[in-house]
Amino acid sequence: MATATQSIREIVTAEPSAAAILERFEIDLCSQADTRLERVCAELQLSVDQVLEKLADAELRARGATAPDLESYSLSRLIQHIVRTHHQTVRQELPRFAELSQRIAGKHGEMAPQYKEVATLIEQLRTELFAHIEKEEQVLFPYIVRLEEAAEDSSAEPYECPRSVEQSVSVMTRGHDSAGRIVGQIRQLTNGFEPPQWACPRNTAFHAGLEAFEKNLRQHIHLEDDLLFPRAIALENDIAQRR
Ligand SMILES: [Fe+2]
Ligand SMILES: [Fe+2]
Numbered sequence: 001m002a003t004a005t006q007s008i009r010e011i012v013t014a015e016p017s018a019a020a021i022l023e024r025f026e027i028d029l030c031s032q033a034d035t036r037l038e039r040v041c042a043e044l045q046l047s048v049d050q051v052l053e054k055l056a057d058a059e060l061r062a063r064g065a066t067a068p069d070l071e072s073y074s075l076s077r078l079i080q081h082i083v084r085t086h087h088q089t090v091r092q093e094l095p096r097f098a099e100l101s102q103r104i105a106g107k108h109g110e111m112a113p114q115y116k117e118v119a120t121l122i123e124q125l126r127t128e129l130f131a132h133i134e135k136e137e138q139v140l141f142p143y144i145v146r147l148e149e150a151a152e153d154s155s156a157e158p159y160e161c162p163r164s165v166e167q168s169v170s171v172m173t174r175g176h177d178s179a180g181r182i183v184g185q186i187r188q189l190t191n192g193f194e195p196p197q198w199a200c201p202r203n204t205a206f207h208a209g210l211e212a213f214e215k216n217l218r219q220h221i222h223l224e225d226d227l228l229f230p231r232a233i234a235l236e237n238d239i240a241q242r243r
Helices: 008-014 018-024 037-044 048-064 075-108 114-152 165-189 201-242
Strands: none
Touching (some): 008 018, 008 037, 075 201
16 A cells, blocks of 8 residues: 655556556656655645545555456346446546657657657557447447347347347457557557656556556457357347247
């Protein structure tokens, strides 16, 4: 757990999720990197206890999340989990990464030109994934929920979907492949998300954030490609055969 006598750099190095919390209190991770938290709080007239409390909450959330048994979930519940856990991460993290990567490219682009490419790739990832999750939430997921309702109540008709689940899934899978490729390129350009020697705490947290995002995205894609979509296709075929 973070303490008041640790420097900002020590706090963020030990727990990268602390970066976002400290920035919310308008603590500058770069210029204050080697200052103790208690001193930074005194300068900004912040309650050090309140900051520590928020840091402890974030650490517990980052470490304490136990993996639910997703295989036993109904399709509707699985969709709810995907939207709350993974789509939320896409919406929250990509705009933050886009801004941070632009800032790093602007500041260090001469010395480390790969960050200009990283910034371009993050922008591309944001555009693609925002459109992708929107399509899932507006079209495909509601259709799968209706299919499940129709399977439970034989009198209910799933509403017409312009495409079958199988056709929609092939479009979505291509989107997953593309996102996976972009993240792989970012991994390569950042030397496996390893911050450079000269990195300030904000930059270190950026790399750690990207690494956590990659893990989250792989799990997101796995849940859809290997769990949700095959079960939805099987359910659609099953209902078609019964009618
Ligand atoms: Fe998704
Ligand atoms: Fe998806």
